[in-house]
Amino acid sequence: MVGFAVLGCGRIGRMHALNVARHPRATLVTCYDKFPETARAAAAETGAVAADSIEAALAHPEVQAVLIATPTDTHVDLIVAAVRAGKAVLCEKPIDLDMARVDRCWNAIRDRDPLVMIGFNRRFDRSFKAVRDRVAAGEIGAVEQVVITSRDPAPPPVSYIKTSGGLFLDMTIHDFDMARYLAGDIVAVFAAGANLIEPGIAEAGDVDAAMVVLRAASGALVHINNSRRCAYGYDQRIEVFGADGMLQAHNQHATTVEGWTRERTRSRDRVEDFFIERYTQAYNAEIDHFVDCIEARRTPLASFAEGREALRLAEAALQSLRTGAVVRVAR
Amino acid sequence: MVGFAVLGCGRIGRMHALNVARHPRATLVTCYDKFPETARAAAAETGAVAADSIEAALAHPEVQAVLIATPTDTHVDLIVAAVRAGKAVLCEKPIDLDMARVDRCWNAIRDRDPLVMIGFNRRFDRSFKAVRDRVAAGEIGAVEQVVITSRDPAPPPVSYIKTSGGLFLDMTIHDFDMARYLAGDIVAVFAAGANLIEPGIAEAGDVDAAMVVLRAASGALVHINNSRRCAYGYDQRIEVFGADGMLQAHNQHATTVEGWTRERTRSRDRVEDFFIERYTQAYNAEIDHFVDCIEARRTPLASFAEGREALRLAEAALQSLRTGAVVRVAR
Amino acid sequence: MVGFAVLGCGRIGRMHALNVARHPRATLVTCYDKFPETARAAAAETGAVAADSIEAALAHPEVQAVLIATPTDTHVDLIVAAVRAGKAVLCEKPIDLDMARVDRCWNAIRDRDPLVMIGFNRRFDRSFKAVRDRVAAGEIGAVEQVVITSRDPAPPPVSYIKTSGGLFLDMTIHDFDMARYLAGDIVAVFAAGANLIEPGIAEAGDVDAAMVVLRAASGALVHINNSRRCAYGYDQRIEVFGADGMLQAHNQHATTVEGWTRERTRSRDRVEDFFIERYTQAYNAEIDHFVDCIEARRTPLASFAEGREALRLAEAALQSLRTGAVVRVAR
Amino acid sequence: MVGFAVLGCGRIGRMHALNVARHPRATLVTCYDKFPETARAAAAETGAVAADSIEAALAHPEVQAVLIATPTDTHVDLIVAAVRAGKAVLCEKPIDLDMARVDRCWNAIRDRDPLVMIGFNRRFDRSFKAVRDRVAAGEIGAVEQVVITSRDPAPPPVSYIKTSGGLFLDMTIHDFDMARYLAGDIVAVFAAGANLIEPGIAEAGDVDAAMVVLRAASGALVHINNSRRCAYGYDQRIEVFGADGMLQAHNQHATTVEGWTRERTRSRDRVEDFFIERYTQAYNAEIDHFVDCIEARRTPLASFAEGREALRLAEAALQSLRTGAVVRVAR
Known part of the structure; x- marks a missing residue:
């Protein structure tokens, strides 16, 4: 079982949280949102625990994988933080709006040969x-x-x-x-x-x-x-x-x-x-592929x-x- | 070229008359309807000559083929008359409503090995x-x-x-x-x-x-x-x-x-x-097959x-x- | 949450067990099969406990609903036993091959105004x-x-x-x-x-x-x-x-x-x-409807x-x- | 009835000749091709007369409409000649490969307010x-x-x-x-x-x-x-x-x-x-529209x-x- 933290519990984050919770080889350990109530609602729905902070979520010993569904301008920092915490990352698109920031992000993590997947569902x-x-x-x-x-x-x-x-x-x-x-x-x-x-x-x-x-x-x-x-x-x-x-x-x-x-x-x-209705099957298969990649240390398709x-x-x-x-x- | 007489110039008879007139190996020689005006209208539209009587239509020396599109209760008599006049026949369905009459019709013409086709378009x-x-x-x-x-x-x-x-x-x-x-x-x-x-x-x-x-x-x-x-x-x-x-x-x-x-x-x-719109192609192919059968003395598909x-x-x-x-x- | 026992863990019983286990308002409490290994496999897959006997399954205090997916000739006896144990029943089709047995079944349970649904998925x-x-x-x-x-x-x-x-x-x-x-x-x-x-x-x-x-x-x-x-x-x-x-x-x-x-x-x-692939959505909706009927004491659609x-x-x-x-x- | 000359009896010219010949309000008077045999074949098929020269075709008193299906580089000259002969013109596309020649063509005929239609079938x-x-x-x-x-x-x-x-x-x-x-x-x-x-x-x-x-x-x-x-x-x-x-x-x-x-x-x-099979209906409707425009002196859609x-x-x-x-x- 792969333990997940979901960061960002808005529309798409909440959907991912539910998909992770239902996945046979994944567990939703914790979820975080900058609005604590939003995090608690997602937690209640999935049986997970709402995290008080991103740091707490990333520090959780059972979390192997981090799913980033926060606003775009936070993506690169969270990717870096999660990779440095030794986690696999699935980040919603786009990585960032600015290529220089994307490249800095990669330079900051590349040495770790990180497993980072982008949400091209x-x-x-x-x-x-x-x-x-x-x-x-x-x-x-x-x-x-x-x-x-x-x-x-x-x-x-x-x-x-x-x-x-x-x-x-x-x-x-x-x-x-x-x-x-x-x-x-x-x-x-x-x-x-x-x-x-x-x-x-x-x-x-x-x-x-x-x-x-x-x-x-x-x-x-x-x-x-x-x-x-x-x-x-x-x-x-x-x-x-x-x-x-x-x-x-x-x-x-x-x-x-x-x-x-x-x-x-x-x-x-x-x-x-x-998109949530149209790509229901795809979002589930995306989680499935990500779990596969974590278990088998494979490079993700996206x-x-x-x-x-x-x-x-x-x-x-x-x-x-x-x-x-x-x-x-x-x- | 196969010369045709069309008997009955109602909706379906008129359609057949036009199809015959346009067929590259057929000529519409004459057409007849019990309402002379109906026959004349079909004749005008196709360049044929309206016949004054069925007898005249069947007696026309250029008529090889007779297309019967009159009311059902006249079919068997017209089939017999046309076959006796040495013509090939394409008769609209049904042959008749009464099996005994159908069998009498066949008995009256069978010795001539007639070419009779039924309009199963x-x-x-x-x-x-x-x-x-x-x-x-x-x-x-x-x-x-x-x-x-x-x-x-x-x-x-x-x-x-x-x-x-x-x-x-x-x-x-x-x-x-x-x-x-x-x-x-x-x-x-x-x-x-x-x-x-x-x-x-x-x-x-x-x-x-x-x-x-x-x-x-x-x-x-x-x-x-x-x-x-x-x-x-x-x-x-x-x-x-x-x-x-x-x-x-x-x-x-x-x-x-x-x-x-x-x-x-x-x-x-x-x-x-x-039916006339839906089966336009079929009605034309039906005439075509009939002309083929006449030219090659083959038994029609119907x-x-x-x-x-x-x-x-x-x-x-x-x-x-x-x-x-x-x-x-x-x- | 509605607690379920699934009786019969063959192809369709196992599918139902999984569907119940995944349903947000249902829990699979126990499952039974006459081949203990089959029951254990279904239990392992769903987190439920395999029951040693039908009696044990029906006696379980957390079981409110019984899903019958055993061979047809056992249906009527199981329906009667489950209804007498105060359970709601969802039974696979057909009820039985013999109308007299079906009627005896109904006569044995009708006084209890039972909630019995048939698996017309x-x-x-x-x-x-x-x-x-x-x-x-x-x-x-x-x-x-x-x-x-x-x-x-x-x-x-x-x-x-x-x-x-x-x-x-x-x-x-x-x-x-x-x-x-x-x-x-x-x-x-x-x-x-x-x-x-x-x-x-x-x-x-x-x-x-x-x-x-x-x-x-x-x-x-x-x-x-x-x-x-x-x-x-x-x-x-x-x-x-x-x-x-x-x-x-x-x-x-x-x-x-x-x-x-x-x-x-x-x-x-x-x-x-x-059927399991073709009617995936239907089988899930069937469980959903059954749970609705139990919660609201409504007569099932089937x-x-x-x-x-x-x-x-x-x-x-x-x-x-x-x-x-x-x-x-x-x- | 509108009398037609068809110039050019290759694949598409021959198709047009047949369509004109079958049209109820058109007559194919004559057809021309620079290969006399090609013209004769088209004439035989349609009952028209093969013309010896373009001049003869354009001079024919029964010709009101000229359909140009010759090679592209002849189009503008033939349009001018036909318009000067007082004919309506339906010319295959493109008018020419060179815009200057197209404009000279138009300048040569515009004063006559000609009816010229282009074959955008x-x-x-x-x-x-x-x-x-x-x-x-x-x-x-x-x-x-x-x-x-x-x-x-x-x-x-x-x-x-x-x-x-x-x-x-x-x-x-x-x-x-x-x-x-x-x-x-x-x-x-x-x-x-x-x-x-x-x-x-x-x-x-x-x-x-x-x-x-x-x-x-x-x-x-x-x-x-x-x-x-x-x-x-x-x-x-x-x-x-x-x-x-x-x-x-x-x-x-x-x-x-x-x-x-x-x-x-x-x-x-x-x-x-x-194209000839795919656009059968369109090519016939094109002729029909052209005949309409001639009869009603309307500007063609193309x-x-x-x-x-x-x-x-x-x-x-x-x-x-x-x-x-x-x-x-x-x-």
């Missing part, structure tokens, strides 16, 4: 993983094009936008990682953005929709489309086109029911939203280095947005 | 034919179950019901033929009916919905479900289940468009109705004998409806 | 339940036809068939219950069977495929088709056709991935098999009476199979 | 048109994103590539027009290309795959992806995403049949290829100006490909 989605595995098995030949559709049901509050790093760092970061997951290393980035949805987002200096084109080292092209609003739910699709065929992972619906009426036929439910690469693509996209030109991404 | 539907061809090619192994769904968009007028021979002779006759097309000879029939839609149909002594179970000589079971009303269009589906898999032919929609909104996703158009077999199943279904028991169908 | 499937709820909400008007497709991936061993009561009691019993769930009370039954798959099943006096037609008190017709073998997985579909439209619940696939290649397009995975009604339909189907005629089912 | 595809009409009716609110997938089954010979003007002028030109059809005027173009398929295409200085991003005057973003090779057929899809929902037009398959086997389920046929706009976008894409930067498209 989509890598663990059964359908996306099946696409990757089938591509790897050669089912569609060499990958030539990838199309990633990723649209949130509704924009977050503008206040959140302001500290989020903007669309590319906050939202597209997942898609940049999926691009790498499916097409490998990326060498060039072009990004176009738009303000179509929420004037406050424009005022905050961010875009609320985007279309990105990436070029992979393999020569494959990747398209990402994003929107901060999607009437029919949380639109999450992948298409990989290869020399010998295509694989598509479609949206998920809560039921398989089709309705047929005078007006229309074969109607399905709305698409499942939001490593610190992967988290850094996604951030580089987000930075390049921001630069492309500003210049209207392709940005080369050297390794 | 569904045999020529591209999707249904693909199912049959793929079954024949062994794709799903031995056929074990067939499910035929056949629901009309709206009931015909009660006045029509009264002379139609009832649901089984008028509507299910197509499905009986499809059952034979897909599962081969039938040896037993069970039918249940219901009156759920139009009280006038019950008053006319007919049912407006039915579920039928057939047993094929091969041992396969067949289910047919029928309804005289279908809110979402003309529901025409086939499922063939075999030892190694299943083939389904689904409904057709006018476009491939899917709509995604707040309320529902993946919504398609209504199903195409009615022969007089097939028409007689479908009628036998309809009669057995009627008897089963009355008795509540399975009716054996001897060959 | 499909009533709790999210998609089937959505169909029922949407029908109840009037979305498709009055129900006119129901088509239930239910095909197992592969036949059980012939030895099992011999004690199972045959296709209708063992397998179709679920479909009879779904028929009632969707179309209400049934008044007439017709059944046709076939032997197409496994000669040993015929030798055991059973059929391995069937088509059934039911008539509901409402006038609606219901079709059930069954097969003991299905190449593409566990085929579980529902279609409800009403005056104003249709609702279909389709098969489930492990992923949403579609494959496109030279040979074919839009290919999905095999259908999930078998009561003893519902179990008895499904058995009556199975018996009527057997009789129809023998006689080739419709069997009326009086209330 | 996809505007007449029933599904794409339904998307446009439903967008116009407000079904999905303001258009925010358009995704156009357009992949040919197999690359043309390299010899053809060399004179074709390259991917953007030869193939993407259709997609540029669709972008305008669905999102309105375009103000900026970014294009990325790749050489993944056919080395000869790279040697000819062209790309064989591309991803393009356009910005519409409305603010909407458009993505086009192209490939010269597609294993599963002729991939032609449209997705329009708006403030209130999404409309997708999917690929077409020859049948509605789904196959279910041990290995996979719900498999459809390959996608229909190539006018000379539209053809010029698509060419401008293709030129901008070429420039973006060279520079790696967004190209603004002034009006």
Whole structure:
């Protein structure tokens, strides 16, 4: 059994706490939140003990693994503290908004050969993983094009936008990682953005929709489309086109029911939203993979280095947005 | 070029006249209807000449083929007259409502080894034919179950019901033929009916919905479900289940468009109705096959004998409806 | 928290034990199997204590609820014993193979107004339940036809068939219950069977495929088709056709991935098999509903009476199979 | 009846000749090809008369409409000649590879207020048109994103590539027009290309795959992806995403049949290829619209100006490909 501390018990932290508590090879030892009541609620729900401080949580002798679900600007410090305390780390994305801080973080921990995994949950989605595995098995030949559709049901509050790093760092970061997951290393980035949805987002200096084109080292092209609003739910699709065929992972619906009426036929439910519902299976598989990596001392599928690469693509996209030109991404 | 006379220029006769006129190896020579104006309208539309009488149409030296689309009670006499005039015949279903009359008709023409085809248009539907061809090619192994769904968009007028021979002779006759097309000879029939839609149909002594179970000589079971009303269009589906898999032919929609909104996703158009729109391709392929058979002196896929077999199943279904028991169908 | 004893720790009993153990408002107190090792394995897996005897399990003071997953011929005695011990009961289907024994069971417990639920898991499937709820909400008007497709991936061993009561009691019993769930009370039954798959099943006096037609008190017709073998997985579909439209619940696939290649397009995975995988959500919701009923003293959605009604339909189907005629089912 | 001359009787010219010949309000008067045998074959098939020269064809008193399906470099001269002869013109795309020649052409004919239509057949595809009409009716609110997938089954010979003007002028030109059809005027173009398929295409200085991003005057973003090779057929899809929902037009398959086997389920046929099969309905509707415009003296949906706009976008894409930067498209 792997003992866990969960730091940050907001929406996603609480979900992780429950997933850890239910995992057959994990125990939730303790959880912490800067609002003690939030920590106590999560503790009560899971049978864990609320920690009084981060230090107490990290010092707990039964804690082997630390799950970081606190605000982004605290990530790098917590990663360093946890690694120094000898823990394995699973940290929510992004590592940080600033590449220099990310690199300092890594420099501070690299000598310890730490087990740090970044929360790119989509890598663990059964359908996306099946696409990757089938591509790897050669089912569609060499990958030539990838199309990633990723649209949130509704924009977050503008206040959140302001500290989020903007669309590319906050939202597209997942898609940049999926691009790498499916097409490998990326060498060039072009990004176009738009303000179509929420004037406050424009005022905050961010875009609320985007279309990105990436070029992979393999020569494959990747398209990402994003929107901060999607009437029919949380639109999450992948298409990989290869020399010998295509694989598509479609949206998920809560039921398989089709309705047929005078007006229309074969109607399905709305698409499942939001991420906690849509990626239930993936979040559980993510914990499972992390536990596997701890038990077997393996490098996680979504490593610190992967988290850094996604951030580089987000930075390049921001630069492309500003210049209207392709940005080369050297390794 | 095969010269045609079309007898009966109502809805379906007029459609056939147009299809013949457009066929590259057929010419519409003449058309006849008991209402001269109807014949003249069809003639004007197709460039043919309206005939003054059936006799004149059949006597026309350029007419090799006669297409009979008149009311059912005239079919057998017209078949006999056309065959005696040396013509090939394509007659709309059913041959007649009465088996004795059907047999007398055949006895009157059999010595001439006539080319008589019955209008089981569904045999020529591209999707249904693909199912049959793929079954024949062994794709799903031995056929074990067939499910035929056949629901009309709206009931015909009660006045029509009264002379139609009832649901089984008028509507299910197509499905009986499809059952034979897909599962081969039938040896037993069970039918249940219901009156759920139009009280006038019950008053006319007919049912407006039915579920039928057939047993094929091969041992396969067949289910047919029928309804005289279908809110979402003309529901025409086939499922063939075999030892190694299943083939389904689904409904057709006018476009491939899917709509995604707040309320529902993946919504398609209504199903195409009615038969003239749904079976456009099949009706054209039916004419094509008939022309092929005339040119090559081949037996049509939907022969007089097939028409007689479908009628036998309809009669057995009627008897089963009355008795509540399975009716054996001897060959 | 509701304390549970699970009796019978074979495949389905073990699954239930795990589901109970994971349920937030239930505790698995003890489990029993006639093979002590089987009980110990289930206990180890769930943190429960293996009971030495049924008596010990039923006598445990923390046990409020008994889940019966033992062989069918033990069900009625265990139901009586558990109810007499003051427990709520969730018993796997069928209650028994013999109506007289079922009725004696009920007579022995009825005075206690017992909470007895029968394991008709499909009533709790999210998609089937959505169909029922949407029908109840009037979305498709009055129900006119129901088509239930239910095909197992592969036949059980012939030895099992011999004690199972045959296709209708063992397998179709679920479909009879779904028929009632969707179309209400049934008044007439017709059944046709076939032997197409496994000669040993015929030798055991059973059929391995069937088509059934039911008539509901409402006038609606219901079709059930069954097969003991299905190449593409566990085929579980529902279609409800009403005056104003249709609702279909389709098969489930492990992923949403579609494959496109030279040979074919839009290919999905095999259908999930078998029942434990296909109905994971339903089995959990079943426990949830049972716990709700215990906590709120409500009558379960799948009561003893519902179990008895499904058995009556199975018996009527057997009789129809023998006689080739419709069997009326009086209330 | 509108009398037609068809100039150029290669694959697409011959198809147009047949469509004109079958159209109820059109007559194919004459057809011309620089290979007299090709013209004679088309004439024989349609009942038209082969013309000895373009001059003879244009001079024919019964010819009101000229359909130009000759090689691209002859288009502008033939448009001018036909307009000067007082004819309406339907010219295949692109008008020309060179904008200066296009503008000279227009200047030479504009005073005559000519009826010139460009062969953007996809505007007449029933599904794409339904998307446009439903967008116009407000079904999905303001258009925010358009995704156009357009992949040919197999690359043309390299010899053809060399004179074709390259991917953007030869193939993407259709997609540029669709972008305008669905999102309105375009103000900026970014294009990325790749050489993944056919080395000869790279040697000819062209790309064989591309991803393009356009910005519409409305603010909407458009993505086009192209490939010269597609294993599963002729991939032609449209997705329009708006403030209130999404409309997708999917690929077409020859049948509605789904196959279910041990290995996979719900498999459809390959996608229909190539353009003549896929766009049968659209090509006929195109002729129909052209005849309508002639009869009613209306401006065609795909006018000379539209053809010029698509060419401008293709030129901008070429420039973006060279520079790696967004190209603004002034009006």
